[in-house]
Structure formats: C-alpha cells, structure tokens
Amino acid sequence: MSTTGKLLLGILGAAAAGAVVGMLIAPDKGTATRKKMVEGIGKFAIDLANALQSGKENVIAETESYGEEAKDLVSDVKQRAKTAAESIV
Numbered sequence: 001m002s003t004t005g006k007l008l009l010g011i012l013g014a015a016a017a018g019a020v021v022g023m024l025i026a027p028d029k030g031t032a033t034r035k036k037m038v039e040g041i042g043k044f045a046i047d048l049a050n051a052l053q054s055g056k057e058n059v060i061a062e063t064e065s066y067g068e069e070a071k072d073l074v075s076d077v078k079q080r081a082k083t084a085a086e087s088i089v
Contacts, residue, residue, distance in 0.1 A: 008051060016044045 019040045023033050 005055060008055075010043070012051065016040075021043070053067060 020037065023036050023040065026033055026036075028036070
C-alpha cells in the first residue's frame, strides 16, 4: 500500500474513532446515540467504498500509463535494432 493510501486510511480510521467516541460521550439517550452511530457507520462505509473505488481507478490509470510507456520503449528498441541491423548489412 502506498504512503498516500496509508495516510488516507489512517485519516478515515481516526475520523471514525472520533465520531464513535463523540457519540458515546454525548448527552443523548441511548437509543438516539445508537441511531446516530448506525448512521455514522453507514456514512463511513459509503465514504470508504468511494475512497477504495477512487484508489482502484487511480491504480488502473497508472497501470495503463505504464503499459503505454512500455509499448513506446519496445517500439524504440525495435527501431534501433532494425537501424543497427541495416547498418551492418
């Protein structure tokens, strides 16, 4: 996992822990607190899913970029080899 991914995961985890602690020490009734916790966990799950999807899209984009670079490099090597072979003959 990249440093950015670890940082993002750490921030999300800290935010979730902070939200839970805040709800637990809130002066609301137990039922209201539990309802807020369920809503908060649901929002966290959605945010996490969105972050993972975004990360997946970034990985795919980077992989495609490296693929294009590799194709260009192979094409360049082939051209150089062809030129070298022609100069020998």
